Structures are given as C-alpha cells and as structure tokens.
Amino acid sequence: MAASISGYTFSSVCYHSANSNSDHEGFLLGEVRHEETVSISDTQISSSELLQVVEVHNHEPCAQLFSFYDYAGQVNEESLNRILKDRRKNVIGWYRFRRNTQQQMSFREQIIHKQLTQLLGVPDLVFLLFSFISTANNSTHALEYVLFRPNRSRYNQRVTLSIPNLGNTSQQEYKVSSVPNTSLNYAKVIKEHGAEFFDKDGVMKDIRTIFQVYGALQDKVQSVCGEVEQSERVKEKVQEEVNKLKQQIVLRKRKTTDEERRLQEAQNPELRLTPEENTEPPETALLSRVAFHTPSTPERPGPSANPPAYSDLLSLQNDSLLPFSSSPTSAALLPRPQAVGSPGHPSPSPLGLGLSAGPNPAPSPGQEDDDEEEDDEDSSEYENLVSEVGQLPPVSAIVLLQGRPAALSPDGDASVRGSQT
Amino acid sequence: MAVSAVHLESDAFLVCMNHALSTEKEEVMGLCIGEVTTDSFFACFGVDTNRIVHIHSVIILRRSDKRKDRVEISPEQLSSAATESYRLAEMTGRPMRVVGWYHSHPHITVWPSHVDVRTQAMYQMMDQGFVGLIFSCFIEDKNTKTGRVLYTCFQSVQAQKGSEYERIEIPIHVIPHEAIGKVCLESAVELPRILCQEEQDTYRKIHSLTQLDPITKIHNGSVFTKNLCSQMSAVSGPLLQWLEDRLEQNKQNIIELQLEKERLTQELATM
Numbered sequence: 001m002a003a004s005i006s007g008y009t010f011s012s013v014c015y016h017s018a019n020s021n022s023d024h025e026g027f028l029l030g031e032v033r034h035e036e037t038v039s040i041s042d043t044q045i046s047s048s049e050l051l052q053v054v055e056v057h058n059h060e061p062c063a064q065l066f067s068f069y070d071y072a073g074q075v076n077e078e079s080l081n082r083i084l085k086d087r088r089k090n091v092i093g094w095y096r097f098r099r100n101t102q103q104q105m106s107f108r109e110q111i112i113h114k115q116l117t118q119l120l121g122v123p124d125l126v127f128l129l130f131s132f133i134s135t136a137n138n139s140t141h142a143l144e145y146v147l148f149r150p151n152r153s154r155y156n157q158r159v160t161l162s163i164p165n166l167g168n169t170s171q172q173e174y175k176v177s178s179v180p181n182t183s184l185n186y187a188k189v190i191k192e193h194g195a196e197f198f199d200k201d202g203v204m205k206d207i208r209t210i211f212q213v214y215g216a217l218q219d220k221v222q223s224v225c226g227e228v229e230q231s232e233r234v235k236e237k238v239q240e241e242v243n244k245l246k247q248q249i250v251l252r253k254r255k256t257t258d259e260e261r262r263l264q265e266a267q268n269p270e271l272r273l274t275p276e277e278n279t280e281p282p283e284t285a286l287l288s289r290v291a292f293h294t295p296s297t298p299e300r301p302g303p304s305a306n307p308p309a310y311s312d313l314l315s316l317q318n319d320s321l322l323p324f325s326s327s328p329t330s331a332a333l334l335p336r337p338q339a340v341g342s343p344g345h346p347s348p349s350p351l352g353l354g355l356s357a358g359p360n361p362a363p364s365p366g367q368e369d370d371d372e373e374e375d376d377e378d379s380s381e382y383e384n385l386v387s388e389v390g391q392l393p394p395v396s397a398i399v400l401l402q403g404r405p406a407a408l409s410p411d412g413d414a415s416v417r418g419s420q421t
Numbered sequence: 422m423a424v425s426a427v428h429l430e431s432d433a434f435l436v437c438m439n440h441a442l443s444t445e446k447e448e449v450m451g452l453c454i455g456e457v458t459t460d461s462f463f464a465c466f467g468v469d470t471n472r473i474v475h476i477h478s479v480i481i482l483r484r485s486d487k488r489k490d491r492v493e494i495s496p497e498q499l500s501s502a503a504t505e506s507y508r509l510a511e512m513t514g515r516p517m518r519v520v521g522w523y524h525s526h527p528h529i530t531v532w533p534s535h536v537d538v539r540t541q542a543m544y545q546m547m548d549q550g551f552v553g554l555i556f557s558c559f560i561e562d563k564n565t566k567t568g569r570v571l572y573t574c575f576q577s578v579q580a581q582k583g584s585e586y587e588r589i590e591i592p593i594h595v596i597p598h599e600a601i602g603k604v605c606l607e608s609a610v611e612l613p614r615i616l617c618q619e620e621q622d623t624y625r626k627i628h629s630l631t632q633l634d635p636i637t638k639i640h641n642g643s644v645f646t647k648n649l650c651s652q653m654s655a656v657s658g659p660l661l662q663w664l665e666d667r668l669e670q671n672k673q674n675i676i677e678l679q680l681e682k683e684r685l686t687q688e689l690a691t692m
Binding site: 006007008011014015018019020057061103135137138139140143144146147158159161163164166167173176177178179181187190191194195197206207210211214221222227231234241242246249256 | 426432434435438439442443444445446531558559561565566567569570571572573575590591592594595597598599601602603606607609610613614616623624627630632633634635636637638639640641642643644645648649650651653655656657658659660661662664665666667668670671674675678679681682685686688689692
C-alpha cells in the first residue's frame with residue numbers, strides 16, 4: 001500500500017494544529033486507487049501486483065475535540081454527519097495531532113477507529129498520527145507523522161506517506177549545442193519537416209500554447225485567492241463579534257451573581273465568605289466563585305483554591321454516562337479542561353476534569369496561549385495513561401475508563417477524587 | 422543585543438511549509454518580514470532588553486544560484502523585499518522590515534551547514550537582530566515508516582578560537598493566527614509565478630543561442646513545455662485545490678458563526 005498527500009494539505013493540517021492549544025483532529029478526504037503493475041520474471045511470463053494507493057485530497061478539521069465522540073470513545077453518528085455532511089462518502093481516514101506523545105495509537109483512538117470503520121463503511125480506513133516534540137530551549141521543533149492502517153494485521157500497519165512535489169526542477173535538460181552533423185540531407189529534412197513546430201516568429205507553437213494554459217491557471221489561482229482573502233476577513237469579523245458577545249454575557253452573569261451574593265450577605269450575615277477566598281489567583285477565582293454560587297450546588301464547608309470536583313457535581317445529576325446531556329448552569333462554568341481540549345458542551349464524565357485542577361491553572365476561554373508545550377503536558381500524560389490501560393485484560397471500554405484509580409490522576413489530589421467513577 | 426526569541430505567526434508558518442514542501446530536489450529560500458520589539462521593562466533596570474522578533478509574513482525568493490547546497494540572496498532581491506515590507510507596514514500600520522531569512526533542507530538534517538552559519542553571520546553584520554530559520558523536510562525513517570518535518574531558528578556568533586563562526590540556538594514559537602492574512606495569501610500564490618519566471622529566463626537564454634539546429638530547438642521547446650507542465654500539476658493545481666477547499670471551509674464557518682452570533686445575541690437580550 002502506498003499513500004500520498006499534497007504539500008498544501010499537509011501544511012494546512014500543520015497550520016490548524018499550530019492554531020490549537022490542545023490536541024487537534026479531523027478527517028482525511030480522498031480516494032483509494034488500485035494500480036496494477038505488471039512484471040516479468042524468469043519463473044513467470046507476467047505477474048501482476050495490485051497496489052493500493054491512498055490519495056489524500058484534503059482534510060476536514062474538527063473545530064474542537066470530542067465533537068463526534070464522548071469521553072468513553074463512543075462515536076455519535078449524528079454529530080459525525082453534522083460535521084461531514086455530504087463529504088462523508090469521501091472520507092478515507094482521519095488524523096490526530098498530539099504534542100509530546102508516543103507514535104502509537106491510543107486506546108481511545110483504536111476504539112473510535114473501529115466504530116468509524118463500521119459507520120463509514122470503509123474497510124481500510126487509515127489513521128494519520130502527528131506528534132510534535134521540541135527541544136528544551138524551544139529552538140528546534142519536530143513534527144513526526146505516521147500513517148496507520150489499523151484494520152490490517154498487526155505486523156503491517158504502517159504505511160509510508162509521500163508528499164508529491166516538483167522534484168527535479170533542474171534546467172540541465174536544455175541542450176546548449178546541437179550534436180555536430182555535416183550531413184546535408186539531415187539538415188534539409190529536419191528543417192523542412194521541423195518547420196511545422198514553429199510559427200512565423202520562429203517561436204515553438206507548443207510553447208505559446210502551454211504558456212496560455214499556465215496563464216489561465218494562474219489567473220484562476222489569483223481570483224480564487226482573492227475570494228479566500230475576502231472570506232478570511234469576513235470570518236475574522238464575525239468571530240470577533242461572537243467573542244465580544246460571549247464576553248458581554250460572562251460579564252453580565254458575573255454582575256448578576258455578584259448582586260445576588262451581596263443580597264444574600266445582606267440578608268444573612270453569618271454566611272459571609274472569609275477574606276481568603278478573594279485572594280485566589282484571578283483565573284480560578286472568577287470561575288470558582290461563579291461555580292460556587294450557582295443555585296444547584298450545595299453549600300460548601302469552606303473556601304477552596306481548586307475548582308469544585310466533578311465528583312461533587314455528579315452527585316447532583318443522575319449517574320448515566322449519556323455523552324451529550326448537559327447541565328449548562330453548573331458544568332459550563334467550570335474551568336476548561338487544560339490541554340485535553342474544551343468540548344464546549346459539558347459532559348458528566350469524570351475523566352475530562354481530572355487534569356484541570358492540577359498545578360497549572362486553566363487558561364481563561366478565548367485567551368491565546370503561545371506557549372504550546374507547557375499546556376499539553378497533561379494531554380500527553382493522559383493519552384499515555386489510556387494506552388497503558390489498554391493493556392489490561394479486556395473489559396468493556398466504559399467500565400474500564402470508569403474504574404481508573406484516582407491515583408493516576410495527575411493533580412495529585414487523590415483523596416478528593418476517590419469517588420471518581 | 423542578542424535576540425531572545427522569535428514569534429512566527431502561524432499563517433507565515435503555513436507559507437514557509439508550503440514553500441519547503443514544494444520541492445525535494447533542491448533548497449528553497451525566502452525572507453521573513455516583521456518587527457522587533459524590546460521589553461522596555463527590563464531596560465529601566467539596566468538589564469539587557471528582551472528582544473523578540475515577530476515574523477508576520479514571508480516572501481518567497483527566486484534562487485539566483487541554483488546549486489543544490491547553496492542559498493544566497495542577491496541585492497536586488499533584498500531591495501524588492503524591502504518594498505514588500507513597506508507595503509505590509511502600510512497595511513498593518515506598524516513598522517515592518519526584513520527581520521530574517523528562511524530556507525529548506527530537503528532530506529538533510531535541520532542544523533545549518535558551515536555555509537549557512539557564515540551566510541547568517543554576514544547578514545548579522547548589517548543587522549544584529551537578523552535571524553535564520555531552517556525547515557527540514559522529506560525525512561523518513563524507513564524502519565518505523567515515520568516521516569519528519571523539523572524547523573529551527575539560529576543566529577551566528579564568533580567562535581571562541583579562530584575566526585570561524587558557530588551557531589547559537591534561538592527559541593522559536595509559532596503564534597496562533599486563526600485567519601490567514603492577506604499578505605501571506607499573496608506570498609503563497611507567488612510561488613507558481615516565480616517558478617514560471619525562472620523557467621522563462623532559462624529558456625530565453627537558451628533560445629537566443631543561434632547555432633542550434635531545428636531538432637535541438639524542438640527538444641528545448643519540449644523541455645520548457647514539460648517543465649511548465651510539471652509546475653502546473655505539482656504546484657498550481659494543488660494550490661488551487663487547497664484554496665477552493667479553504668474557501669468552502671470559510672463559508673461553512675461563517676454560516677456557523679452567524680448562527681452562534683444570533684443565538685448569543687438572543688441570550689444577551691433575555692438577560
């Protein structure tokens with residue numbers, strides 16, 4: 001099997017990955033061709049080999065992680081269709097970009113891959129894994145990529161991915177002198193019949209023609225580029241407006257909860273908060289304060305610098321692990337899980353938050369963080385932990401992920417999360 | 422004052438990658454346009470200021486010397502790059518200039534060669550803050566079938582002994598930039614034009630030779646046609662395809678963003 005991807009698609013994936021401060025994933029669209037090569041050997045007059053060639057034409061990036069699957073790795077077909085729409089039939093694989101990880105599929109990725117194979121009906125679905133690694137002083141960075149075809153046998157899973165390019169643009173093929181020939185007949189014949197190739201100015205007709213083709217193509221490239229540029233500016237503007245609206249909503253909510261708090265304090269002086277709470281670091285302060293005071297959470301024994309544990313929230317909701325049920329008021333206000341990627345919609349699964357209350361406070365939403373490496377320590381750890389789990393005796397995926405012992409949680413706060421299920 | 426870090430905008434990074442991946446048979450190069458900021462906070466305390474080089478866009482350059490292992494920029498190219506930066510400065514309202522150069526190392530290690538380090542040292546003579554970027558691509562580990570693309574940033578310093586130069590590593594970070602800037606898009610579509618121009622120049626020189634017989638002329642004409650064809654299928658075609666896909670994606674994103682904007686506006690109105 002051979003595979004190829006255009007340099008522009010490859011760079012585009014790198015570009016989207018560089019823009020995300022968490023893992024990044026998406027789908028690979030293209031086609032699979034079968035090439036037959038015929039060879040003659042001493043033993044057989046002709047033997048033909050069928051080569052499967054996977055051509056990646058472009059990619060469909062997912063805006064965020066967990067957009068078509070949940071924390072248990074359960075793929076949701078509806079979301080899948082919403083993302084892919086009519087491009088579903090062109091999907092030949094999917095890809096994932098991770099930082100500081102091993103070059104192998106994680107357990108969750110394997111589960112998702114199996115489901116995608118079934119749902120999309122592509123028996124040889126491929127998986128392209130990008131992993132990013134940097135030197136300690138950040139002066140040199142490496143992006144490694146491997147193409148897997150996990151549906152084949154264990155021993156033949158990796159496929160070489162080639163990037164077709166201009167190759168040899170050497171202009172040494174031009175001849176600067178003709179082969180010397182004194183034959184008059186030769187000169188006469190080639191002049192007479194060769195004249196067909198040239199127009200009245202002595203320029204080769206082919207050159208004019210091909211130049212026209214090139215000119216038309218370049219004009220088209222320019223005009224589509226102009227359209228792309230316009231669409232980028234429109235997108236930027238609408239994104240800015242959306243961000244402003246989100247900010248306004250956050251501010252408005254904060255104002256109303258502040259007012260509510262002041263009202264409560266005015267009515268019941270003994271429930272006044274201790275001053276310690278107000279000296280929290282700013283990022284967690286806003287969110288934990290807001291989360292603290294949503295109507296559904298019970299009163300807490302005392303202030304804590306960490307955002308409320310998911311286990312506490314879980315006790316308020318039913319225990320079903322429905323991937324897309326949500327409780328917007330409480331969970332939405334919790335800090336975004338760091339580096340695992342914000343799902344946007346809150347999910348009652350405990351795993352996502354296991355990493356957020358660690359030593360690094362989660363960045364506030366919308367904040368652009370150019371320090372990629374530090375954020376993604378947790379995600380890499382997380383992926384590695386999941387793949388370790390994959391080596392345990394087979395049990396159903398959901399039960400396995402549920403039963404992860406609290407000690408593996410990197411935030412070290414095992415005692416609080418002992419009830420993590 | 423040494424440069425403490427380089428911040429490369431992700432859309433400029435995209436153009437560099439496009440350029441580096443365009444050919445595996447020779448090194449490509451370009452210039453980096455941007456600005457240098459100094460952290461004035463430290464200056465108050467007499468500490469060496471924190472110089473950060475921000476690269477906002479790149480210019481693809483024509484290779485004046487097409488040898489496989491050498492990359493040098495002609496004075497004309499530097500001056501036209503300066504013109505480009507004035508344009509970018511006008512567009513962004515910020516002072517922009519040439520702040521560095523980049524080139525590719527196909528199939529070779531990412532570290533700069535002696536020639537590269539010497540070339541970098543020369544550029545540093547006219548601008549201390551000039552930085553060099555190298556993109557290494559088309560690397561494959563046959564055993565693990567792993568492909569690799571690397572990039573590094575460096576400057577040159579005088580070695581301890583002797584008059585040789587050695588490299589120093591400069592931290593480089595790719596800064597997220599959700600939308601692709603106009604200047605970057607324009608740089609990206611320059612590549613096919615530059616390739617065609619190079620081909621035309623070579624052909625013109627050959628064509629002006631008078632002692633060629635018709636067969637040789639036909640041969641040369643066919644070489645030109647062949648080269649232009651391979652440029653179109655390897656560069657222009659995929660570029661056009663990527664642009665169309667990007668346009669499609671943007672249109673989709675805009676629709677989704679408009680819906681979200683409406684939703685948020687309603688939510689705000691009810692609060």
